[in-house]
Amino acid sequence: MSVLTAESLTRQYQLGGHVVNALAGVDFSVSEGEFVGIMGPSGSGKSTLLHLLGGLDKPSDGEITLAGNKLSLLNDKETTLVRRHNVGFVFQFYNLLPTLSAEENILLPILIDGKDGKQYQKRLDTVLKLVGLESRRSHKPDQLSGGEQQRVSIARAMITEPAIVLADEPTGNLDSKTGKIIMELLRRSCDELGQTIIVVTHDPRAAAYADRVVFLQDGVVASQIAFSELDDLAVRRQTVIDAMVELEA
Amino acid sequence: MTLTRLLILRSIKERPLRMLLSSFGIILGVASILAIGVTNQAALESVTRLFADTSGKSSLIITSADSDGQGFNDNIMGRADRVAGIGVMAPSLSVTTVLAEELPPTEIAFSMFGMDQGGLSLMGIDPQVDGQVREYELVNGRFLSERLDDEEIVLVETFAIEQNLTLNDWVEITTPYGIDKLRLVGLIAEEGAGRQNNGAFGVVPLETLQKYFDRNRSLDQIDVVIDKPDASSADVQQLKNALQQALGTDYAVLFPASQGERVVQMLGNYQIGLNFLSGMALFVGAFLIYNAFSMTVVERTREFGMLRTVGMTRRQVTRQVMLEASVLGLIGSAIGIGLGIFLARGLSVVMEVVLGQDLSRIELPIDLVIISGLVGLIVTLFAAAIPAWQAGKISPLEALRIRGISKEGWFISDGWKVGIALLLVSTALLLWNPFPYDAQFRLGSVAVIALFFGGTFMIPSSVTYWERGMRGIMRRLYGNSGLIGSLNLERSKMRTTLTVAALMIGVSMMIVVWTMTESFKGDLEEWLDGYIGGDIYVTSSVNMRTDLWQRLQSVEGVQAVAPVRYFEVKWYTPDGAEEDGLFMAVEPLAYNEVTSFVFDQTDNGVSEEAALLEMEGGDTIFVSSVMAEKYGLSPGDSLELFTKTGKRPFVIGAVVVDFYNNGLVIDGSWADMRRHFRLNDANAYMVKVNEGISIDTVKADIDDLFGDRYHLIVESNLAIQERVNVLMDQAYSMFDILALIAMLVAFLGITNTLTMNVMERIREIGMLRSIGMSRGQVILMVLAEAGLMGVIGGVVGVIFGILLSRIFLLSMTAMSGYKLEFILPISRVVMGFLIAVIIAHIAAVFPANRAAKVDIMEAIHQD
């Protein structure tokens, strides 16, 4: 069953006199529990796609169905509510509130929904355990390392048990070792909690954690690869690199 | 609630400095409204109470229609008694005297109501009935006996203590025929009737006082109490009409409060200025709040964007900002009220000096506290509404940008169109001034605020031109880093605009205050020169007989002596309406020798000397410029005055500048006063000393020869003028304080903006430092940005200040009739500009230091 589908998505930007086709007709769908990687050269439209999928931005044309909701039919407030309940975002820059502790930052979507954070203690413990920050729960963002901050934002993305987590270069700002921890974490949340995830990345090593990798080029899906369950990480990474080389040729 | 607690209270707690800066505007605004309100009310109450105390519980008072100080015969008591509906009639006679042993004060006390020469005010009463109209609170001894000719007196306790008098002492008072004695039988509190003459007051049986002061059977006033316990105002009005009918036009039947009306009106003029400035303070306060909140929103764009990505709706974001504003509004208002109470104490000291009234019984009216607090809260919410709405509009994508690059809003690209429209409309409205009299002040203030808004809207689009124009100078002054700073000004135009606007308002307020003060003082000094002319001013607690005139003239070294006598007069406007005024009688030629009138206009071709000769010839008066302006009078016109023999026309010989009695003054000759008003004593003598003779010697001689006998106060004009100037400065220092507050607000605004700019650019500053910019250069960069803001705010502020003070002076003339000459103090204009630039620099010190301290490594690794 697909959690998210996109049909012939386009997105144009007006730049001065001329039009930039950031997305030029993308068809795309993600099934429940799937972990999808999106790759492509800089400017190929990865972030644009992710923003559209998560309802942060509106497509110029095309339709997105997210957890049963046709986004084109919703107004701003309704989109916000869909986002609130069904989407978790993780960004390259962690975007945490500096005045709140890790725990409070994680609970923010719950609080925004007008609910009492106390009722979510169990879920909070689950995600804190998942990201391995049980001992850091009351620290403020500036007392945490970059990797830890990113883990807080992943926990925040998952606190509402969203239909899908969208991550835009979550490891882009981290060293390779920390990046590895983050990707393993996402993989685990997919395996253990059944979380559906889309990750945009430049890094073949990161992409190797996905079940499937979609390649974008010039605003369209150029190719896709799906990994066999049996491949180990090194093999997967090589497969991704091969696909990239092939695309560039 | 948890969310509110986390997002708002936390942000307030974690950024105390920012919050303090934001609420400072509210604090100052609320404090000034409250302080000014409390002081005003206290002053008004004190003055009205004073007049109420004189006539306590009476419904009506009867006085003579001509206020020549001679009173009227007591036989009208009988005539009035025939009118139905009268409950009590309390006759009284008032005289001013001095204790025989009392030394006259060495200086004259000045107040807004004129001069206070001290002395003891005595009232002759009928003890049997007086208690029913006036309140006496006996604290010692007994009240007067019921016999009207007993030789006894009751004094106010404080005065008795001051004069070392105890019960049963003989009180020796000065009368026209020497010294008479009265037995002190009781003491009353300085309350009710005892508050008169600031406590230098006593009561004496009516007939005794009449006898001592040779005013047999004469009364000054009859207080009437209506014969109905719960009489409506219609009943009183009816009785008033009936009494007036029965007594005829020689007597005036008045409501007691009407005596105080003129005073209230006088107070009103001062209030207009205060109210205006408190409105301005609030406006600037609102501006600062708006400024602070806009900045908060800009600064937290990413934060709000992030909250939107995790599912906060627009309305939730807006509500968070509004909630934050209300918390700040509450805290700010509470602190403001505290500060206001404190400020009110200071203000009341100033008002005491100005009014010459004791305001120590200042009370805190709870409704004023509530109102000012509410105003603070509402203004805060209004000021925060726009930024809150803007916060709601932040798109979630905004959070994903590396740095919030806010789009050029409509305000920045097209605001100038609205600005020009506002400027034109408000200037036109202010100059044309079409408002009805009573709404003038409020609507005028709205127009002024519109003017400031217009100016503010003009700033963003002009910043580029300012920057280009000043770039070269900035580079020369601050070096290449100054150039970068100057360019930085264009980066956050919104912020720059708000900061410059705060500065602009501060400077223009300063200029307005200075020009008004200067213009007012200029005229006042010129007039004061004439009013207290000559070299020595001789006055007394009691009116002086004219024989003193010759005696003073015979003192060695005296060149000329001019007597002056003031009394109230009724006159009739060209359309026949009755008005009250003050008549100043002078001996025209002597007066001209000692001092001179400040002629505003004389008839075409008629010289000033001719005008004086005309007055000497009789039946000619001069009117004040205020009257001329207000009632459209000019030389050659005829004006009717109410004299001893009824209405009588006088020719207006000239228009002169005179600010006494709110500017409602008619000048006439001594001969006319004697002929038509039957008066022949002086309030003061102005003495001119021969050239080359020491004024102090002559002053000492006069004091030695006549001081004791006539209870004289002899003062040199120089000393008086100095004192009046000090007094004026004190009165005006209040306005200075308000201008200072405005500048303080601007100062905080600049610090706020620059700090924010620096914080936002920490990475960039780190980069500049890494490629070799020195700490000193970083400081120069920030200073240059501040300096440029100072220049813009200073120039625009000065222009607006000049424009506004012109308009104010014009409308003041229209409103009150005071015609003030516009004096533009160039040095002050330059100073205003310099202050703006200097303040901007000082305000930049903290942010510049902050910028210089940026740690390169940390800045680069930030985020």
Ligand SMILES: Nc1ncnc2c1ncn2[C@@H]1O[C@H](COP(=O)(O)OP(=O)(O)OP(=O)(O)O)[C@@H](O)[C@H]1O
């Ligand atoms: N707000 C915008 N205005 C104009 N053009 C835009 C805007 N956002 C993106 N673009 C353009 O759309 C195209 C796709 O941008 P997008 O950010 O989706 O690329 P990307 O694949 O995420 O690249 P990168 O790997 O560098 O992050 C680019 O050509 C970009 O210049």
Ligand SMILES: [Mg+2]
């Ligand atoms: Mg991208």
